[in-house]
Amino acid sequence: MQQVRNYYEILGVPRNASNDDIKKAFRKLARQYHPDVNPDDKAAEEKFKDINEAYDTLSDDQKRSEYNRSLLGASRRKTTKARDQVTANGNGTSSDYRQEFDLWKFKDFSNTSTKRAKVAPAPPPPRLSRRDVEARLTLPLERAYQGGRQRIRLEDGRSLEVDMPSGMIDGQKIRLKGQGIDGGDLYLKITVALHPLFKVQDLDIFCQIPVTPSEATLGGLIEIPTIDGLVKMNVPKGIKSGQRLRLANKGYPGSEGKRGDQLVELQIVSPQQLSDEEQALYQKIREMETFNPRQQLLSYF
Incomplete structure (x- = not known):
């Protein structure tokens, strides 16, 4: 399960920030980390992409509403998972008890003699299903125009180097064959960042x-x-x-x-x-x- 990134922390604004506050925070950070201001600084370039990705979502009311729901759902899943771990491991014996019960279940009590426990065969592993996934990639206008080799970082932690075409436009999708889940494809949705001049x-x-x-x-x-x-x-x-x-x-x-x-x-x-x-x-x-x-x-x- 992919981790939902906290766009509010990226822009440094609270969850109840107004659209004007979000825009002001974006412009301040965009000027600070713009590639023209930080040439050959990979860390600043990655930060600039994160800032534009966060602004693209939070500046749109519909996207922001959907994102808030996913952020709330991720928080609830995290809390439930932590509670389940405490319940399962609270006395330190639940796994041992289950193992003893499984052995007892397969004993033969038809006579007074004790036979060797029969162990049920392991179920076959589930078949893997290919699944296509989509990820967003925010690029400065100059990089979208020039194209070329681009290293990208996905939300699942993977880092890929992609040969990007020139003349990319906002909303364009690029297919990466076999880079999805279990052999599926990865589709990169391109967002062209706002430019201070053009x-x-x-x-x-x-x-x-x-x-x-x-x-x-x-x-x-x-x-x-x-x-x-x-x-x-x-x-x-x-x-x-x-x-x-x-x-x-x-x-x-x-x-x-x-x-x-x-x-x-x-x-x-x-x-x-x-x-x-x-x-x-x-x-x-x-x-x-x-x-x-x-x-x-x-x-x-």
Whole structure:
């Protein structure tokens, strides 16, 4: 029987935690153990998977309700098992008594002579039945995209090394032949963890990128992160905040090898601190500029 993992302990929240508390705990731990923050740290990578697996269950009301029932059932089974062990071994003689009774049962009392006890033959061993099992595997978006060799740890304690395909998507199942129970198959259900920057929408990847007022006004090349690494993208002059640009074939791969696009939404961000020289330049630009974005509003009055 597989042991039910305590997702509440993994996220460090109580059983009655609200959805907001669970989300806050997940985001805090995800930032702490994200593979980008802990490169080549296997322990942090395993912890990151556990965190996403716990959040995937507890953030969904239906999954959380089913999980709470299974957690309660596991607790009751554990208590019952401990009580049965105390009852069976409480006087230290129950097994000896049963053995003596079995020998007495097969004696022949038809005459005064005592015959050798007849021992009943052992029953044949039960036939093993193959059974398929399912396990969940949470992966960072980059690992789901790249695929490759991946060591996984199952809830029953086994550790396997699996050759994962590239371009895995959330909810996909991977079959491992013969890795189930008694020769059955093991099905890995893939969960792609939330990414701090990218969001996959079908085959397109969406992200928001900040730009400075001068970059938005003058345009030019800026570096943009993609799932393949950094690329340079040309920002047209006079770009508006919230305007989207498209990077062709930089999205997620589909089943037929076709890739989507990356949609980049630009957000104009003003600097919070300026040097004296920058302050003087901005002041000079303000005195010289002729553009008034509120000019059209003034015509209504």
